[in-house]
Amino acid sequence: MLSEFDLIKRYFQRDRAPGPNTALGIGDDCALLSPTPGKVLAISSDMLVEDRHFFAGADPYTLGHKCLAVNLSDLAAMGARPLGFTLALSLPAAEPDWLDAFSRGLFALADAHGCELLGGDTTKGPLNVCITIFGELAPGQALRRDAARVGDDIWISGTLGDARLWLAARRSEVALDAADHAATGQRMHAPAPRIALGRLLAEGNLAHAALDISDGLVGDLKHILAASRVGAVLDVDALPAGPALARQPIGLRRRFAAAGGDDYELCFTAPVAQREAIQAAGAACGTAVTRVGSITSEPGLRLVDGDGAELDLQLAGWDHFSPG
Numbered sequence: 069m070l071s072e073f074d075l076i077k078r079y080f081q082r083d084r085a086p087g088p089n090t091a092l093g094i095g096d097d098c099a100l101l102s103p104t105p106g107k108v109l110a111i112s113s114d115m116l117v118e119d120r121h122f123f124a125g126a127d128p129y130t131l132g133h134k135c136l137a138v139n140l141s142d143l144a145a146m147g148a149r150p151l152g153f154t155l156a157l158s159l160p161a162a163e164p165d166w167l168d169a170f171s172r173g174l175f176a177l178a179d180a181h182g183c184e185l186l187g188g189d190t191t192k193g194p195l196n197v198c199i200t201i202f203g204e205l206a207p208g209q210a211l212r213r214d215a216a217r218v219g220d221d222i223w224i225s226g227t228l229g230d231a232r233l234w235l236a237a238r239r240s241e242v243a244l245d246a247a248d249h250a251a252t253g254q255r256m257h258a259p260a261p262r263i264a265l266g267r268l269l270a271e272g273n274l275a276h277a278a279l280d281i282s283d284g285l286v287g288d289l290k291h292i293l294a295a296s297r298v299g300a301v302l303d304v305d306a307l308p309a310g311p312a313l314a315r316q317p318i319g320l321r322r323r324f325a326a327a328g329g330d331d332y333e334l335c336f337t338a339p340v341a342q343r344e345a346i347q348a349a350g351a352a353c354g355t356a357v358t359r360v361g362s363i364t365s366e367p368g369l370r371l372v373d374g375d376g377a378e379l380d381l382q383l384a385g386w387d388h389f390s391p392g
């Protein structure tokens with residue numbers, strides 16, 4: 069039988085020297101973080117709850133990856149460099165095989181981004197993983213939601229909608245062949261946080277506003293529009309659909325690319341003069357970037373097709389408390 073403290077020591081307290089920004093790691097009442105002098109901290113929390121963010125029986129390795137990936141994605145959306153994170157875990161049981169796989173998935177991504185586990189909390193209860201992440205960036209460089217300007221291009225990283233397509237297949241709403249099922253499952257369970265792109269956009273002063281797309285593009289873009297007091301026109305047919313979604317009928321393609329959710333891609337706005345620099349930044353970090361619309365002075369979000377004709381798609385972002 070694993071005790072609470074055995075569990076922490078065995079799976080989460082690593083036998084290695086702390087990183088340069090960690091003054092004190094796991095084991096005391098608080099961790100002590102040393103940000104680089106002159107930088108500001110970027111802080112965000114994201115919680116994943118069984119039967120809401122993932123299905124019961126989810127693979128623990130990819131769950132470990134995803135719960136950190138969605139937090140790193142918020143740092144990417146601000147243009148911050150990851151420093152460390154805390155992990156609050158509620159577990160129905162102390163299962164060694166589950167904990168081994170979960171911690172391996174978590175640390176594989178943490179190590180890839182030099183992001184150290186600083187501490188956390190562990191309790192028995194329904195399966196629930198909550199991470200708080202800390203990053204840093206230069207003052208004034210953050211990609212804020214209130215910084216979009218009229219005339220900006222709207223850009224998207226990577227591709228959209230394949231995670232939503234996996235969810236539709238899981239709910240038996242669509243049928244996918246084995247290859248598309250595996251590829252879309254990878255998008256749902258193992259999103260790649262766009263840290264490198266976010267940092268290039270912020271440090272090069274290339275973009276104005278940004279966020280990461282977790283609730284679906286149209287819902288999330290509205291946060292930028294509201295905060296910046298602007299409107300936008302979005303070319304739904306220019307949205308980069310994921311490879312599996314691109315093979316689906318146009319109605320589904322438009323709906324899932326524009327409002328799928330679980331994408332963890334960046335949506336950012338930038339001056340027209342930065343087009344070439346943004347393409348170069350995307351190429352430099354191996355992440356496709358696609359121009360999908362522009363910021364307007366007329367309020368509201370207009371969706372148009374490839375010919376510029378208005379589309380009435382009635383799309384909404386994910387809302388935990390909406391009845392739909």
Ligand SMILES: Nc1ncnc2c1ncn2[C@@H]1O[C@H](COP(=O)(O)OP(=O)(O)OP(=O)(O)O)[C@@H](O)[C@H]1O
Nearest residue numbers: 112113114115138141142279280281282283288291
């Ligand atoms: N319980 C809460 N108390 C205080 N602030 C909160 C709380 N829940 C959310 N917020 C804040 O509200 C804002 C929107 O939260 P939300 O979780 O939707 O973030 P997001 O970045 O849009 O989505 P995601 O976390 O999925 O990327 C954030 O600034 C967040 O810190």
Ligand SMILES: Cc1ncc(C[n+]2csc(CCOP(=O)(O)O)c2C)c(N)n1
Nearest residue numbers: 119120121122123282283328329330386
């Ligand atoms: C089992 C299961 N059902 C539905 C979904 C879809 N989903 C759940 S929460 C969310 C928005 C992001 O969460 P938050 O706003 O809390 O960051 C989305 C798109 C899923 N991933 N798993």
Ligand SMILES: [Mg+2]
Nearest residue numbers: 142145280282
């Ligand atoms: Mg976010």
